[in-house]
Amino acid sequence: MPRQTVSMTWDFAEASPLGKSSGDVTTCTNAVANYLELATPFVSGSAVQRDAQTGLDHHHAPIISTDPPYYDNVGYADLSDYFYVWLRPSMRPVFPELFATVSTPKSEELVATPERHGGREAAERFFLDGMTKAMSRLALK
Numbered sequence: 001m002p003r004q005t006v007s008m009t010w011d012f013a014e015a016s017p018l019g020k021s022s023g024d025v026t027t028c029t030n031a032v033a034n035y036l037e038l039a040t041p042f043v044s045g046s047a048v049q050r051d052a053q054t055g056l057d058h059h060h061a062p063i064i065s066t067d068p069p070y071y072d073n074v075g076y077a078d079l080s081d082y083f084y085v086w087l088r089p090s091m092r093p094v095f096p097e098l099f100a101t102v103s104t105p106k107s108e109e110l111v112a113t114p115e116r117h118g119g120r121e122a123a124e125r126f127f128l129d130g131m132t133k134a135m136s137r138l139a140l141k
Helices: 025-038 076-091 120-138
Strands: none
């Protein structure tokens, strides 16, 4: 019988933060403290969230961190709606622009979803065109 679920599967080991291992709180805190002692304290930085297809500029030498799209495997915008409807009433006064819509934006999500794009071929074309734009924008010239 079909059902709407998000199955949980374990695909990595996770250390106990309370144990005496490489993932415990003390070890991780010491690692961060050791790094901060060596880090350059007088360098300013900023973080921004941009759409890789349209919103990047290379005025400075950026460090780009991205969560790669998953073609047709994971529709994060659909999954996000589950949490968004609970967060929106309490967080909209704090972040009005972020919670302005009734549900999460989906039209620009770079996934090959046939039901959103009018079939499998159109979905694949949308994904490949978007990835081409993103990779072109990410390439530093």
